[in-house]
Amino acid sequence: QVQLVESGGGLVHTGGSLTLTCAGFGLELGRYVIKWFRQAPGKEREWLSTIDRNGLNTRSTSSVRGRFQISKDADKNTVFLAMADLKPEDTAVYQCAASNHGFGVDIPDSLFDVWGPGTQVTVSS
DSSP states (O other), X not given: OOEEEEEOOEEEETTOOEEEEEEEESSOGGGSEEEEEEEOTTSOOEEEEEEXXXXXXXXXXXXXXXXXXXXXXXXXXXXXXXXXSOOGXXXXXXXXXXXXXXXXXXXXXXXXXXXXXXXXEEEEO
């Protein structure tokens, strides 16, 4: 069974840090482009960061650039999202998604067909 499982969420204070983990089961993440998304209550899902198949190229949305860093460890079959300087507006459910329909960071969201269930991140003020 092919699946992604996120972990590492929790409750932190403003200014704190968390590192989220996206683990692959039944798929080799080194063969997939991975994206991180988040969705806050009552809001649309927001794309955050992308890492390409070989882990050399990344792209992030401006609201998290400089605070969030995506990385991939192919040996551990895991993708990370290191988050720093967290703010209350970062509170959301964070999900990772995988696509093997391309190689780079430009793959559209519609081609990501393996999704994890998500992990809750809550930032208190």
